Amino acid sequence: MNLLLALGGALGVAMHHGLFIHGEWHVQAPNILLGHIVAFALLHVFIDSSLISLSIITSYLFSLLSSITIYRVFFHPLRHFPGPVGARITKLWHVWKVRDSRNYRVLEELHAQYGDFVRTGPNELTIFHPDIFMAIDGPKSNCIKAEWYDLLHPKLSLVTSRVKETHAARRRQWNRGFTSKSLDQYITKILPYITQLEHRIDADIQLNHTSEITDLFYWFGFDTMGDFVFNKSFDMLRRNEWHFVVVLLRRAMSILGPLSPAPWFVQIAFKLFPRVWILGDWFRMVAWCEGQMRERMKLPENKTQTPDVAHHLLQAAKTNTADWPWLSGDSILAIVAGSEPTATTLIGIFCELARSPHHAELIYREIQTVDVCDPRALAKQCPYLEAVIAEALRVYPALPTGGDRKTMEEVVVGGVRVPRGTTVVAPRWSIFRREDSFTRPTEFLPERWYGKEEMVRNRAAYAPFGTGHHSCLGRFLAMDEMRLVTARLVKKYHFRMPPGETGECVLRDMRDQFTATPGRLRVRFELR
């Protein structure tokens, strides 16, 4: 018996030092879990005494977990970095802390307590230093996307692609859909949705209703992206109701709030329980998107129609079947990447304009002589509008904490050495609110981007669209959308908070699910 117990213990240590300590295991997590369950069951069958088999299993698990804990606390290359003890041992600590999907708040508290470099996981550092964006994504960086991006594994997509060369090749394909010629063509696609948005607001005014602007901006974001990706709008603005697939998508995304800190947990949930609870929503949504892309592939090309983002990807897939597996992952992530961040920023802009109408009046003065359907003219001639958008991107970051990277060699940030193989988190929420980088950082002050530039003390601390080879591909499209929507609505309406509303709940109730989900905003519109 004692020998068997010792063997169980030795196997636990051997599994840790011989296997688990090397490389990544998150994708295999479901198989590891199943493998252990099967091995334990077999042990139980082959050893007559349940007491002996249970003792061996306990001894194995105890020594495996103890070995992991001792290594992580006392011998890990990150052991000298400060951070909560629980976080050093397991990411389950973090999962528990963000069970209400407020990771940006958890990290902000850790920042206040431990400083600019915090060990937030056994192998993870959260870095609040303003140089971090350039260090992990700048031209000299060798960092890759971290384990989190295996979310869709084995599906392929540009956003989740972790191999540098594969990502670069796919990004070249995508770039064809974002040339300046394409962007000009997209304007004709965006404008009808702004008209539909106005119709919704006009209907609210006629009925003397307050507008649910959160819903309206989400509908706008998803309708336009539906058109850009499937050549088919979700039609929510026109129908005045949520589309079931968008509801499924948003419900499924909510799982990323609590589970994002532990990618292995996500793998287990998605692979072992695909039909359980909101996970089923994810798979139904994926199946729907795949169906849309298949239908679209069958349609003959319509030469008179304005090409959209997916047009270029589909053209490539028609001649090269190797591109096929990319299409469904890319379509889903383009919908998510393109609609939610734009909606979040628009909600932030209109929350601030409704709260302090003088911002809207300054924009109104600027747009008097400008064509509000021409984003190029707006960009050139309306610096205050640009400043309002820039400040909204800072105060309402669309990716508050998401975007983890992994160092492939030692990286130095602000004089601190970050070891090779570390997962690095760069939380925009906190970095965009650094006192040493922005004067009065928690206030919405567009003048810091126009007129009072000295209020931006360190430009490196601002990267709302990311930077370098992993930066946002749709940033120019997003900027055009935000310019057009803001200018058109400011030109047509006065707006204010309804009685009893302050707009505070937009940030107070914001959830962090990789992309931000702001709290509810209601605005009272009147025709000018």
Ligand code: HEM
């Ligand atoms: C205000 C609006 C937007 C903001 C703030 C924003 C921000 C970002 C950020 C920070 C990233 C880097 C994510 C990461 O590190 O994983 C990103 C990536 C990306 N964004 Fe956006 N985005 C916006 C709108 C859009 C739009 C309209 C599209 C259109 C399709 C888009 C498409 C993408 C794509 C494809 C990527 C992945 C790029 C890559 O991995 O190479 N985004 N975005």
